[in-house]
Amino acid sequence: MARDHLSSSWKRAWLALPAAIVSLFSSAPAFADLKICNRMSYVVEAAIGIDEKAATATRGWFRIDPAACRVVVQGTLTADRILLNARALGVYGASPLPQSGSDTLCVAPGNFVIAAARECRSGQTPVPFTQVTPTQTDDGNMVAYLAEDSEYDDEQARLAGIQRLLLIAGYDAAPIDGVDGPKTQGALASFLKSHNLPADVVQSPNFFATMIDAVQSPSATGLTWCNDTPHKVMAAVATDDGKSVVSRGWYRVDPGKCLHPDIAGQPKQVYSFAEAVDADNRTIKLKDKPLSWGGTKELCTRESKFETNEQGDCTSRGFAATGFAAVEMANGGKTLRFAVP
Template identity: 30%
Template sequence: MALERLFLRITALALVTVTALALPARAQEGDGAGWELCNRTSYIIETAVGHTEGTGISVDGWTKLAPGTCKIALPGPLTPGVHYLYGRGSTAHQGGGREWGGRHELCVDPTGGFSLESPPDCAAMGLEAQGFRPIDITRADSWTNNFTEIENWSLDNARNAGLQRLLDEAGIVSGTIDGNIGHRTRSAINDFLKLKDLPASTSDADLIDYLEQAAEERSRSVGFTLCNRTKSRVWSAIARRSTEGWESRGWWRIEAGGCARVIDRPLRGSEHFVYAEMEEPTGLRTLSRASEAFCVGRAKFAISGRDNCEEGSYRTALFARTPAPTERKLVYEFFERDFTPAQQDDE
């Protein structure tokens, strides 16, 4: 199962919608003195870069990129050759964690800034493995990579769209995210500045920081979070009844000791279900007290309905019922005792 999901690191892990958030297929030349990263999305992105140093790969993170900004992630002069790039969305954003990366696994410190030579065993060093995208840099003076989404934003439009997204996620105003600041958005910004007792002269950069903090504070009080209390990696999925009927979604990869926020809006209804597979050298372990059948896919999936899974090229899996949410919030923890003995994968 793990091999079937390796490509998940190429795309964003957000499961609310299927969006084409991707890095351009080739790097573009820029004017920065070194390796410059530009954020042409409406999301705040934290980036990490890797480059060959001696016989190993040095990895540095995190460089925060506000929407519509560029920063030098690796000062010049650059050594032409393969470098590595990974990006993750801010936890302030709704819709689950977003990632921009690839299949080359390197170690990162998910908790804060770091600079390290990526070891062969991330977990043994208290680190987390993430999939980086190889970038073939061919110039020594400067190089630029753009983070993009479906909309082909200019830097100015990306900044405006980022403000609109954060105003929505901070609960100030909901509206279209189109990259154009009109009367409605300006009024919302003024309302937020007054609410936080901030001057009208507050810069866009500071405004984005304040909005990110407000969105994070708001998001902590609602939603559905899965936590892995085992010593192994867990792949997880959820199921629930939506306004359109039963649905199942996955996969979320949760490292040992980590958590994943799978729904970041207030929970509706009381019936929620979870599925998990634990990877171990001896085989795969699934939840032992699971009896509710739902469909799951071999790759990232969002499936409507829970019947006739195989007819839709899915498979049937047994999910466990969770406790009812409390105040529209739910945290579910996976423990070693929750899983069956390991089963050997079929060859």
């Protein structure tokens, strides 16, 4: 996890920029920090970019829970623009956050600092960044907010975040609205009991990490994907309710982790496809064959986030015909483990 305060490497990166970068806003006091606050129902990872006419630097990733804030720059900086990229954790499937922006800058896996972020090198990936305008708080710090259309306040964002993870873990806390009630409390109580957790853990600052660990463990109910490879795995799921087949992806399953794709209702048949990819999201090949896990049922997918209930003539609609494997959900649950042959 990225640290709150400036590391020595981060300081060196800023020293490489023009000397004009001294403070974020000339009117801000010298002690001001830049914070990112999360009012979404997702645990997110954020990266920031500082753009000055002659150079652009990026830093990340900052993990931010719902209703929490992270200091991303300590002390003030003057710059032409501040840029932001945010993504939901892989546990949520294809990122629900809009991946758009007018600037394409480089990021890297894990903790990173990139001083010249407009020309990517090996191991770095170009992603869109959006310009943000932080607001100044009463204590003199600068804050930028991540928000959803629902416009949650902090309390609502935290509860909606718990509801969302309960649903992913297989507990019925719908709808995700940030409003407390008997249904949410019942689902939460069942979750705590099944994982032998005390009631007061809900107020712990690490509760979202606890929930995510539970979601990324094998489950006796529903479909579970577990990644036993050293590679990132991107997976897609499809369900047949007897009337239509809906395919949906992509879900990121990190090495050594498990993930439960959201499957609504009681479908008659479930299908699965997954493939291992490298840092640039290119399919990994072993002996010239893709490292993938699928079958003979051809369904529609595409490279970016997708969901479709039309499975005919995939190519003409901008999709690819991909071979999915039928999943036998014995006793209500099935764990598929992805491993290197």
